[in-house]
Amino acid sequence: MPNITFNDSTGKSQTIDAEIGSTVMETAIRNNIPGIDAECGGACACATCHVYVDDAWIAKLPKPEQMEEDMLDFAYDVRPGSRLSCQIKVTADLDGLVVSTPEKQG
Template sequence: MPSLICIEHDGTAHRLDAQMGQSVMRAIVDAAIPGIIGDCGGACSCATCHAYVDDAWIDRLPSAGSTEQGMLECAIEPRPGSRLTCQIEMSTDLDGLVIRLPASQI
């Protein structure tokens, strides 16, 4: 079972176990970590699951598709490494992934 580290805006870190194929957004929401809203439930039609992928992991993820790139334009404070967590699917290759949450989603 792959794990990920989710760091809240205030620096509080959480280590989570995720199911294979589960989205990072679903793992964070299921663990009740504040900072991810996920209004669309993972349909890539909002930006309320926006987060920053740690620099060490950016090149290890598949590239964001055009729909995700368009939705990231709606995110608050996007920057390099910004991704929608509903579009990152956990796998053994992503075991230990580090995600940082923004101060706000709305």
């Protein structure tokens, strides 16, 4: 299983085994990662699963689709590495992915 490291806004870090085929958001919810609210349940209809993808991983992920980019307009403190974790599918290639949660969700 690929490992994903979640860093919160206070600097606390947790590394979790993620199931291939799930999303980063589903992995966070199953493991009670603070800072991922996921109010819409992964339907890309809110921005409460917003994360910052570590710079080393941005180019390794597929580009966000237009719907995700539109929803990021509602996220708190959007940055170049901002993504909705519900839109990042876990694959073996993501072993070692590092994401951080914002101080608050939009």
